[in-house]
Amino acid sequence: MAKVAFLGLGVMGGPMAGHLAKKGHAVTVYNRTTAKAEAWVTAHGGASAPTPREAARGQEIVFACVGNDDDLRGVTLGPDGAFAGMEKGAVFVDHTTASAEVARELAEAAQAAGIHFIDAPVSGGQAGAEKAALTVMCGGEPKTYARVEPAILSFAKASRLMGPSGSGQLTKMVNQIAIAGVVQGLAEAIHFAKRADLDVEAVLDVISKGAAGSWQMENRGRTMNAEKFDFGFAVDWMRKDLGILLAEARRNGARLPVTALVDQFYADVQGMGGRRWDTSSLIARLEK
Template identity: 60%
Template sequence: MTTKVAFIGLGVMGFPMAGHLTKCDFDVTVFNRTQSKADKWLISYNGQAKTSPAKAAKDTDIIFICVGNDHDLRSVVCGSDGVLSTAKNGAIIVDHTTASADVARELAALSAAQEVAFLDAPVSGGEAGAINGQLTVMIGGDKQAFNKVKPAIDAYAKFSQLLGPTGSGQLAKMMNQICIAGVVQGLAEALHFGQNAGLDCESVIDVISKGAAQSWQMDNRSKTMLAGEYEFGFAVDWMRKDLGIALEEARRNGSTLSLTALVDQFYADVQRQGGNRYDTSSLLTRLNQP
C-alpha cells in the first residue's frame, strides 16, 4: 500500500522536500499557512492540499513538519487545529524545524500520550540541498520509529542518522551551526585580508582550497562573497535565531562558546546594515565597510 504522508510548511526547504516525496510515490497532502504557496506547490507536484494542519494530518502515516521556530512548531503540533488533534495512533511526526531541544522533548511527550511517535530531525544542506535531494538529517527519538520513516527521508536526503534520544537531533544541529559560524567568519577575514594585501583572491582560493583550509563554504561561497552577492542561502535572521538557541543551551549545560557569541554579534552588525535577508556568507560586508 502507498504510504500516506502530510507535509506541514512549504517554505524554502519544505517546498522541494515535499516534492521529492511525490516523486518517490508517496501519497502527499500538504498544508502551508499562506495558501498561495500550497497552490503553487500543487502546480508543480501531484498531491493535495488542506486548509489546516489537522486536516492535512488526518489518516496519514507520517507527518513531516518544517516551520520557523518553537512557537510555530507548538502551534502546528498542539494548537487548536494542530496535527495532534487528528493524528491516528501509530502515526509518526518527523520535525525538520530547527528548534530547541526543550520543545522537541515537550512535543514528544505530548505525542506519546496519544500513541504518536515524535522525531526531532533538523536538516543541513540549505536550499540547494533541499532542491537536489541531498540533505543531511540529524535525528533524535525512538529507533523503531526512525527505521519506519527512513525510506521516506531518503527521498530528499543523502544521509540521515539517529543520534540518540529525543532532543539529540536539535543538539547536533546546534553543533552544526556553531561550526558554520566559525568557518564563515574565518573565510570572511581571509578574503578581507587578501583584498587589502592586493592579492588575486580567486587565484589564492583556487590554491588553498586544495589543502587543509578547504571547506564547503570556501568551495561554494568564496566567489560570490568576492562579487558582493549574498542572495544564495540561509538568511542572517535565521542564523541568529539558530545561534541564539545554541547559546541558550550552552548557558544551560555549562559550555563556553566564546567564538560563537562573537560571530553572533557580527551577524547583528550585518542586520543593522540592512542585511537581514542576506545569506550567512555576508559577514564579509561588515569588514569591507569604508
C-alpha cells in the same frame, strides 16, 4: 510508498514535499498561506488541507518544516493541530531547526496521544532541499526512526539517528557552531588577501587544496569575494539558530566565545540592511 502530510511549504519545505511526491508518496500539504499550498498542488499533485489537523488525518507520517518553536507548537498542538488528527501509531517528523527543549516537550505530548515523534533538523540550505541533498540529524526511538528513514531519504543524501529525543536538535546546534567559526575565518582571510593586493581567486584556488579547504571555501569563497550574498540561508535565520544554541549553552555550561562573537557580527550585518543576505555576508562588515 506511504501516505504522508507535509506542513510548511517555505523555501525548504516546498522542495522537500515535492521530492516526496516525485518518489511516489501520496502527499497532503498544509501551509499557513493557502495560496502557496494550492500552487504546490498544481505543481506536484496530491492534495491540500485547511488545517494541520485535516492534513494529518489518516496519514502514516506527518512532516513539518516551519519557523521556530512557537510555529511548531502551533501546527502540532491544540484542536486544529496535527496531533489531534493523527491516528494511533503514526509518526510526526519535525524538520524545523528548533530548541531541544521543544523537541522533548512534543515527544512527551506525542507519546501521551499514542503517536511517535522524531526531531530531524536539516543541513544543506535551500540548494540542498531543491537537489534532494540534505543532511538530516534525528532524535527519537530507533524503531520509529527506522520506519521513517526511507521517506526522509526522498529529499536527503544522508540521515542518521543521533540519540533520544532532542539529539537531532543538539546535533544541528553543533553544525551551526562549526559553520559560524568557519565563515568568519573565511571572511577575514579574503579581506586580508584583498588588503595585501593578492589575486583572491588564485589564493582560494591554491589554499582550497590544502588544510584550509572547506565546503564554505569551495562554495562561498568566490561569491564572497564578488560580494554576492543571495544563496538562500538568510542572516535572520542564522541568528535565530545561534540564539537557540547559545541559550542551550547557558543551560549546559558550554563555553562558546567565538560563536557568541560571530552572533554579534551577524547583528552588525542586519544593521547594514543584510537581514536577507546569506550567511557568507559576514565579509560585508569588514569591507564597508
